Amino acid sequence: MQNLILNALEKAKTWARLNSPWVLHYNSGSCNGCDIELLATITPRYDVERFGVKLAGSPRHADVLIATGPVTRQSRDRLLRIYQQMPEPRYVMALGACALGGGVFHNCYNTLGGIDAFLPVDVYVPGCPPRPEAIINGVVLLLQKLKGEAVPHGEPQPA
Amino acid sequence: MTYALAVEALAGVEAPPRAQAIRTLVAEMERVHSHLLWLGVTAHEAGFDTLFMYSWRDREAILDALEALCGNRVNYSVNVLGGVKFDVTDEIAASIHQAIDILHPRTVHYLNVVTHDAAFLQRTRGVGISTPQQAELLGLIGPPARAAGLRRDVRADAPYAAYAAYVPQVITTTAGDLAARCEVRVRELFESYRLIREVLNTLPQGELTTRMKRNVPPGEVIQRVEAPRGEALYFVRSKGGETPDRVKIRTPTLCNIASVAVMAVGAQLADVPLLLAGVDPCFSCNDRTVRVRQAGAGDQLLRWGQLRQYGIDFYAQKRTATHA
Structure with a gap:
């Protein structure tokens, strides 16, 4: 009986999470290009708020951390602190070429690499900067992962 | 563009007239996108999210036109050393005209909002005033300087690309407050629309690129360009060969950002984000060292x-x- 209730609760929580993935955006050293495209994704043409995606002001309210840019020496500690402040389950999306592996700043004296050198990244969105459509695709992949579905790897499969 | 112009000056190469006109066209389109983006951010900082959403929606029109021209929304990479990469075909020209036709009436509306909306003016009028003397002392550039009454615009003062043929009117106001900064930027949009239409209607025929020397002779050059935020300055030094010896970039934000500390004196704490947005800051442009002598x-x-x-x-x- 207790298990049944817990199961139902777990299902309700997943349902809620799927319908309101709140996002915390952190720029760990980006040139602002990705940040602007991320913002464009929440404005009327792309309007991801339709799907419950919303920018949260505090890491304590966020489900998903979207990190843009390479991790710089200055921002590493902040990035880790923000991640630790997020409640579980938490997800990380790396946005843009620099967040994936350093991009043009690869091997710079003041950068330490991509986001996945420090945090477990769930979704990678490539591009310089990624188009809003690509960001939405990343969110869809993340939601699939949240649902526990298999997420495609490697080459995109024809629909 | 600044870098391309600087290296071309060093090499003694000049891009063909059509390329210069396309550079001017793209620079103005970028200004349109940047000012609309800025308007949205400022409105957001003032708690006016409706205007943020509207201006960003309309900004998509110019991004579509830029994408039609060069295939990318943010990094256009139009300039190459010695010219431009992309040609403006009739089809693309029509799509740019179409975008401007959409944006023009919308901008009339925005001008009305930033000059007449009572709630918005309460947040901006009389806030963060910088007098012309202060602006001069702080070395303001770009729209914040023009809002304080300084006639400073590299496009008019030291024309580059095709700006000698397409002369922009320098928009200035005297108030020097946040409302003036909004008004200057929105009115500059009309100037950009006029220039874009003019360039499209009188685009010279000819080549897109000219042959660039493989080796650039030794020398130093300073090139200035009026970016949407103000004057961008590049110093390029060559010792001969294929790679530059030194490239020093001074971004417009670096000149303007310090003025916030002066303008914020006596203002409400809640005005500080808005004052910061008023200079259109680019924080990643500020990752630089300033050496004060x-x-x-x-x-x-x-x-x-x-x-x-x-x-x-x-x-x-x-x-x-x-x-x-």
Whole structure:
């Protein structure tokens, strides 16, 4: 009986999470290009708020951390602190070429690499900067992962 | 564009007239996108999210036109050394005209909002005033300088690309407050629309690129360009060969950002984000070192570890001072 209730609760929580993935955006050293495209994704043409995606002001309210840019020496500690402040389950999306592996700043004296050198990244969105459509695709992949579905790897499969 | 112009000047190469006109066209389209983006951000900081959503929706029109021209929304990479990469076909020209036709009436509306909306004006009118003397002293550039009444615009003062043929009217106001900064930028949009239409209607025929020398002769050059935020300055030094010896970039935000500390004196704390947005800051452009040379005092250069220690000591001292 207790298990049944817990199961139902777990299902309700997943349902809620799927319908309101709140996002915390952190720029760990980006040139602002990705940040602007991320913002464009929440404005009327792309309007991801339709799907419950919303920018949260505090890491304590966020489900998903979207990190843009390479991790710089200055921002590493902040990035880790923000991640630790997020409640579980938490997800990380790396946005843009620099967040994936350093991009043009690869091997710079003041950068330490991509986001996945420090945090477990769930979704990678490539591009310089990624188009809003690509960001939405990343969110869809993340939601699939949240649902526990298999997420495609490697080459995109024809629909 | 600034870099391309600088290296071309060093090599003694000039891009063909059609390429210069396309550079001007793209620079103005970029200004349109940047000012609309800025309007949205400022509106957001003023708690006016409706305007943010509207202006960003309309900004998509110019991004579509840019994408039609060069295939990318943010990094256009139109310029190459010696010319431009993309040609403006009739089809693309029509799509740019179409975008401007959409944006023009919308901008009339935005001008009305920033000059007449009572709630918005309460947040902007009389806030963060900088007088022309102050602006001169602080070395303001770009729209914040023009809002304070300084006639400063590299496009008019030292024309580059095709700006000698397509002369922009320098928009200035005298109020110098946040409302003036909004008005200047929105009115500059009309100027950009006029220039874009003019370039499209009188685009010279000819080549897109000219042959660029493989080796650039030794020398130094300073190139200035009026970016949407103000004057961007590049210093390029060559020792001959294929790679530059030094490229120094001074971004417009670096000149303007310090003025916020002066303008914010006496303002409400809640006005500070808006004042910051008023100079259209690009924070990633601020990752630079400024070396201040005081007459007679000599200068001091700190290494990373020293700078860090300086910061720790500074705050420790401040803490003891407040507790005492």
